[in-house]
Amino acid sequence: xxxxxxxxxxxxxxxxxxxxxxxxxxxxxxxxxxxxxxxxxxxxxxxxxxxxxxxxxxxxxxxxxxxxxxxxxxxxxxxxxxxxxxxxxxxxxxxxxxxxxxxxxxxxxxxxxxxxxxxxxxxxxxxxxxxxxxxxxxxxxxxxxxxxxxxxxxxxxxxxxxxxxxxxxxxxxxxxxxxxxxxxxxxxxxxxxxxxxxxxxxxxxxxxxxxxxxxxxxxxxxxxxxxx
Amino acid sequence: xxxxxxxxxxxxxxxxxxxxxxxxxxxxxxxxxxxxxxxxxxxxxxxxxxxxxxxxxxxxxxxxxxxxxxxxxxxxxxxxxxxxxxxxxxxxxxxxxxxxxxxxxxxxxxxxxxxxxxxxxxxxxxxxxxxxxxxxxxxxxxxxxxxxxxxxxxxxxxxxxxxxxxxxxxxxxxxxxxxxxxxxxxxxxxxxxxxxxxxxxxxxxxxxxxxxxxxxxxxxxxxxxxxxxxxxxxxxxxxxxxxxxxxxxxxxxxxxxxxxxxxxxxxxxxxxxxxxxxxxxxxxxxxxxxxxxxxxxxxxxxxxxxxxxxxxxx
Numbered sequence: 001x002x003x004x005x006x007x008x009x010x011x012x013x014x015x016x017x018x019x020x021x022x023x024x025x026x027x028x029x030x031x032x033x034x035x036x037x038x039x040x041x042x043x044x045x046x047x048x049x050x051x052x053x054x055x056x057x058x059x060x061x062x063x064x065x066x067x068x069x070x071x072x073x074x075x076x077x078x079x080x081x082x083x084x085x086x087x088x089x090x091x092x093x094x095x096x097x098x099x100x101x102x103x104x105x106x107x108x109x110x111x112x113x114x115x116x117x118x119x120x121x122x123x124x125x126x127x128x129x130x131x132x133x134x135x136x137x138x139x140x141x142x143x144x145x146x147x148x149x150x151x152x153x154x155x156x157x158x159x160x161x162x163x164x165x166x167x168x169x170x171x172x173x174x175x176x177x178x179x180x181x182x183x184x185x186x187x188x189x190x191x192x193x194x195x196x197x198x199x200x201x202x203x204x205x206x207x208x209x210x211x212x213x214x215x216x217x218x219x220x221x222x223x224x225x226x227x228x
Numbered sequence: 229x230x231x232x233x234x235x236x237x238x239x240x241x242x243x244x245x246x247x248x249x250x251x252x253x254x255x256x257x258x259x260x261x262x263x264x265x266x267x268x269x270x271x272x273x274x275x276x277x278x279x280x281x282x283x284x285x286x287x288x289x290x291x292x293x294x295x296x297x298x299x300x301x302x303x304x305x306x307x308x309x310x311x312x313x314x315x316x317x318x319x320x321x322x323x324x325x326x327x328x329x330x331x332x333x334x335x336x337x338x339x340x341x342x343x344x345x346x347x348x349x350x351x352x353x354x355x356x357x358x359x360x361x362x363x364x365x366x367x368x369x370x371x372x373x374x375x376x377x378x379x380x381x382x383x384x385x386x387x388x389x390x391x392x393x394x395x396x397x398x399x400x401x402x403x404x405x406x407x408x409x410x411x412x413x414x415x416x417x418x419x420x421x422x423x424x425x426x427x428x429x430x431x432x433x434x435x436x437x438x439x440x441x442x443x444x445x446x447x448x449x450x451x452x453x454x455x456x457x458x459x460x461x462x463x464x465x466x467x468x469x470x471x472x473x474x475x476x477x478x479x480x481x482x483x484x485x486x487x488x489x490x491x492x493x494x495x496x497x498x499x500x501x502x503x504x505x506x507x508x509x510x511x512x513x514x515x516x517x518x519x520x521x522x523x524x525x526x527x528x529x530x531x532x533x534x535x536x537x538x539x540x541x542x
Binding site: 053077080081082085091092093111113152 | 252
């Protein structure tokens with residue numbers, strides 16, 4: 001069952017600059033896929049349209065059969081709670097502890113504090129950061145910071161997880177570890193969309209790949225079509 | 229999914245979570261204030277002085293109103309009759325006066341009663357004895373039903389009346405001054421209230437500036453405007469409350485300092501008047517209004533930031 005559907009979606013910025021042109025694809029529940037392409041291909045714009053940081057100029061974006069063009073005002077915030085985001089530069093609150101960073105989505109959602117404590121500790125165990133819950137992110141390595149970002153995205157058990165170059169600054173072994181975490185989330189039922197220009201990593205994961213170039217969808221490669 | 233879980237959770241649990249969020253914002257904003265004592269003191273000091281000025285004027289007016297209230301209550305007038313009017317004639321005049329619709333009560337004070345009272349109140353009593361006879365006239369003490377202005381005018385036309393002592397005009401002037409003072413108090417309160425609003429607004433705006441990234445992260449995670457705004461509202465609340473308390477303290481201190489000099493001065497006029505500070509209700513009203521002002525300033529500043537950071541098509 002599709003969780004995400006792009007139907008003839010275009011995004012044009014002032015200039016005019018066509019960031020995306022007539023993109024159509026669907027993503028099923030629990031599916032993990034990569035969006036790849038050179039810089040400026042439109043990967044980040046595509047993720048922004050799903051997260052509602054931007055709106056499509058033409059076409060329809062449906063998340064769980066809801067047309068995002070009709071999501072307005074307070075509904076935008078509620079939509080974003082269903083969509084986890086992992087950034088290359090983490091976007092963590094450096095003056096808060098690891099615990100507080102990971103707890104933030106639950107605090108926003110209004111989850112009772114007792115439940116927050118349980119779920120944060122469980123999630124920190126999953127990303128091997130249970131012993132660091134009181135530490136500030138600035139005291140941790142880049143890989144650990146990325147794991148905090150993933151834990152923060154995981155904890156709300158989102159319908160969709162968007163990761164924009166999540167392994168950009170990491171060495172190959174850490175990158176593989178992060179990918180493993182994202183894959184485990186997909187196995188739990190969340191759909192995971194990863195924007196990456198690291199073709200080697202993409203090939204290694206053997207997942208579906210959308211190839212973008214100059215805002216156009218050039219190819220939609222199934223996992224079995226990828227060369228080993 | 230977690231969203232569904234939250235929607236399915238009981239009303240009590242959601243209410244508890246909502247309370248937790250408010251307690252968290254309340255305490256964390258207090259923590260932010262306490263962690264920067266010097267800048268907090270500067271901000272609260274400016275706000276407190278802005279509040280203390282109209283508060284001090286209000287206290288002065290309140291005290292003057294108390295005095296004028298006593299004056300208003302003592303609205304009796306005295307008619308000093310001419311020396312040739314006898315006590316019997318004075319009593320007849322009193323009966324005639326009591327039949328008027330605007331007169332509540334008339335008391336006749338004979339020359340002997342007047343002299344006895346004079347002896348009690350004045351050191352000049354012995355001098356009066358030197359005169360040999362009582363020089364005081366009969367006096368009619370009249371309590372009018374209204375302000376007594378028309379009655380006083382009528383009494384002044386009486387051939388038997390020598391002097392009509394009535395403070396109506398003086399009271400009218402005092403009322404006019406008090407009314408002017410009240411208007412000034414309102415204007416000053418509005419102006420300084422706006423000042424407080426702007427100080428809090430600017431302080432919260434600066435605080436938002438230092439937390440811009442944090443706000444952006446929260447927006448990305450699906451925080452509503454209300455959630456983002458809440459800690460800043462509590463910040464404004466604390467600033468307002470602290471400034472109100474300090475303004476109260478400053479005004480009371482100023483009142484005490486004035487009272488120390490005022491008491492001996494008034495005692496020399498045989499007055500027992502003493503400055504009174506605000507009562508409990510006034511204190512609570514001041515603290516509540518200053519906290520609300522702080523809250524409003526924070527609301528304006530945070531609302532402005534949220535409007536600016538929201539993409540126009542969202």
